[in-house]
Amino acid sequence: MRPIVNGLVRPIVEFTAVTRLYGARRALDDVHFALHPGELAFLVGPSGAGKTTLLKLVNREIRPSSGEVCVAGIAAHRLKASRVADLRRKVGVVFQDYKLLPRLTALENVAFGLQVGDLRISDEEARDRSLDALEAVGLGDRGDAFPHQLSGGQQQRVAVARAVVAQPQLLIADEPTGNLDLETAWEIMDLFEDIAAWGTAVLVATHNVEIVTRLQRRVLTLVQGRLVRDQPAGQTGRMAWLASS
Amino acid sequence: MAGVLVKGRFPRRRLIQTVAANLARYLFNGAARSWARNVGSTAPALGSMTLLLVMSGLVGLTGFALHNLEQIEAGQASLLHVYLRDNAEAADILSLENRLTSDPRVAGVTYTTKAEALQRAQHIPGLPQLADASESNPFPASLDVQVKSIDQVAAVDASVRNDLAVDQLYPTSYDRGAYQRIQAVLLGAAVAGIAFLGLLAFVAVTVTMNSIKIAIHSRRDEITIMQLVGAPRWMVRGPFVVEGAITGALAGTVAGAVTFGLAFTGISAASGTFTQFAPGITTTVAAIAAASVVLVGLGLGSGSSLISLRRHMET
Numbered sequence: 001m002r003p004i005v006n007g008l009v010r011p012i013v014e015f016t017a018v019t020r021l022y023g024a025r026r027a028l029d030d031v032h033f034a035l036h037p038g039e040l041a042f043l044v045g046p047s048g049a050g051k052t053t054l055l056k057l058v059n060r061e062i063r064p065s066s067g068e069v070c071v072a073g074i075a076a077h078r079l080k081a082s083r084v085a086d087l088r089r090k091v092g093v094v095f096q097d098y099k100l101l102p103r104l105t106a107l108e109n110v111a112f113g114l115q116v117g118d119l120r121i122s123d124e125e126a127r128d129r130s131l132d133a134l135e136a137v138g139l140g141d142r143g144d145a146f147p148h149q150l151s152g153g154q155q156q157r158v159a160v161a162r163a164v165v166a167q168p169q170l171l172i173a174d175e176p177t178g179n180l181d182l183e184t185a186w187e188i189m190d191l192f193e194d195i196a197a198w199g200t201a202v203l204v205a206t207h208n209v210e211i212v213t214r215l216q217r218r219v220l221t222l223v224q225g226r227l228v229r230d231q232p233a234g235q236t237g238r239m240a241w242l243a244s245s
Numbered sequence: 246m247a248g249v250l251v252k253g254r255f256p257r258r259r260l261i262q263t264v265a266a267n268l269a270r271y272l273f274n275g276a277a278r279s280w281a282r283n284v285g286s287t288a289p290a291l292g293s294m295t296l297l298l299v300m301s302g303l304v305g306l307t308g309f310a311l312h313n314l315e316q317i318e319a320g321q322a323s324l325l326h327v328y329l330r331d332n333a334e335a336a337d338i339l340s341l342e343n344r345l346t347s348d349p350r351v352a353g354v355t356y357t358t359k360a361e362a363l364q365r366a367q368h369i370p371g372l373p374q375l376a377d378a379s380e381s382n383p384f385p386a387s388l389d390v391q392v393k394s395i396d397q398v399a400a401v402d403a404s405v406r407n408d409l410a411v412d413q414l415y416p417t418s419y420d421r422g423a424y425q426r427i428q429a430v431l432l433g434a435a436v437a438g439i440a441f442l443g444l445l446a447f448v449a450v451t452v453t454m455n456s457i458k459i460a461i462h463s464r465r466d467e468i469t470i471m472q473l474v475g476a477p478r479w480m481v482r483g484p485f486v487v488e489g490a491i492t493g494a495l496a497g498t499v500a501g502a503v504t505f506g507l508a509f510t511g512i513s514a515a516s517g518t519f520t521q522f523a524p525g526i527t528t529t530v531a532a533i534a535a536a537s538v539v540l541v542g543l544g545l546g547s548g549s550s551l552i553s554l555r556r557h558m559e560t
Binding site: 059061081082084085086087088089091093099100101112113115116117119120121122123162166 | 259260263264266267268271466467469470471472473474475476477478480
């Protein structure tokens with residue numbers, strides 16, 4: 001369901017004049033953009049362009065040096081450390097290296113993502129919902145497997161299931177296909193398209209030119225911390241070269 | 246009518262059970278598993294904390310005994326014997342007694358005759374021989390003055406020394422500085438004990454903090470994942486505090502048992518002598534000391550963990 005205010009769809013992510021400094025270096029410089037529910041956007045640019053910094057700002061791992069960051073209605077730029085968990089429960093995160101807990105099975109990893117956010121969820125409910133999520137990513141039969149028993153693609157699917165099991169309003173992914181072969185990468189991208197189709201905003205930082213070019217989704221291009229191009233869906237062919245590092 | 250929607254009662258009990266089960270799993274079970282897994286790195290903290298707590302228990306009991314001794318000494322030191330001249334007039338004695346009784350610094354005055362003084366001396370080691378050596382009774386009659394505060398004994402002594410009824414050679418039992426000397430010795434013992442415990446506490450806290458620091462570093466990935474999936478701060482930090490508390494409780498239990506065991510052995514083996522040297526130390530007091538040691542262990546373990554978390558865990 002899209003959050004609507006005064007007849008307008010409210011953005012899930014909104015950056016206003018955001019600058020982030022690391023010492024004297026400007027990792028992000030006066031960035032403005034908004035991402036709406038159901039939108040799948042790619043964040044591209046050469047290494048060091050500020051893609052990861054932008055995602056960290058969205059997830060409130062860091063604060064902006066100036067400007068405003070609003071995520072799911074929360075002012076992340078002035079959010080206290082003690083309230084960060086509230087924001088993160090509205091944001092699903094997928095990493096290049098999966099970041100699964102090695103001592104938990106696939107099912108437990110997904111259930112963990114659900115129960116840490118809400119202790120009122122019983123084991124039965126967590127198990128049922130986690131199984132649903134695993135089935136949705138095509139791993140309904142591997143719930144009892146530990147991460148080391150799964151392939152890279154399967155681990156990334158588990159990570160996607162964990163990221164979406166609590167039905168977040170936003171999913172961010174930092175190089176989610178970086179460790180995967182092209183075929184598996186396409187499977188992950190299919191999942192992201194399905195997730196966006198159900199109303200979740202999806203923001204994917206990637207170097208994968210082929211995926212960006214062929215999916216024809218919105219592309220945000222960062223170069224040296226500046227958002228130099230914001231191309232709407234369907235107009236992404238000419239800039240694909242910028243995605244290569 | 247298509248039907249009546251029957252709304253069931255909100256399953257509050259089930260909700261509480263679910264929350265409690267999840268809390269137990271993420272906070273306590275996780276901490277217990279992690280503690281068992283990292284027992285090797287926790288061992289130094291456990292050892293030093295146990296040593297500290299045993300010493301604390303014993304120093305605490307010793308301090309309690311010394312405090313009781315000091316109270317006994319203070320009671321004796323605030324009793325001033327005013328020795329009367331053998332040929333003192335009854336009127337002078339009565340006048341002095343009345344003056345002392347009306348003195349606001351005095352709690353009570355008792356008259357002891359020469360015969361009673363002799364009788365009392367028979368029970369004091371060494372004095373019966375002195376009594377036998379003399380044909381007449383060498384012990385003077387006295388007014389035994391109980392002064393309210395030990396600080397006022399000197400002033401009361403000064404007020405009676407030159408009285409007509411008072412013996413001029415040995416006017417009173419007041420020994421300037423005797424009580425102060427005892428107090429100084431006790432104060433020195435207390436300061437030394439506290440300094441020693443402080444040093445041990447510093448070592449125990451530092452070692453415990455380091456063991457928690459190692460645990461944090463070894464589980465850095467897990468902590469990062471928990472934080473990134475939206476685990477609240479208490480859920481990330483709680484297990485480490487519980488781990489510290491487990492270490493502290495275990496050290497406290499061992500130390501409490503040792504403290505109680507030593508005190509109980511002392512009480513049972515030589516009850517008379519033990520009571521003389523350590524007045525007030527009973528089985529109940531030893532049990533209270535042991536329980537306190539366990540509680541201090543819990544506080545020390547969880548407190549050290551909290552300090553370590555503040556220093557070493559990023560938000």
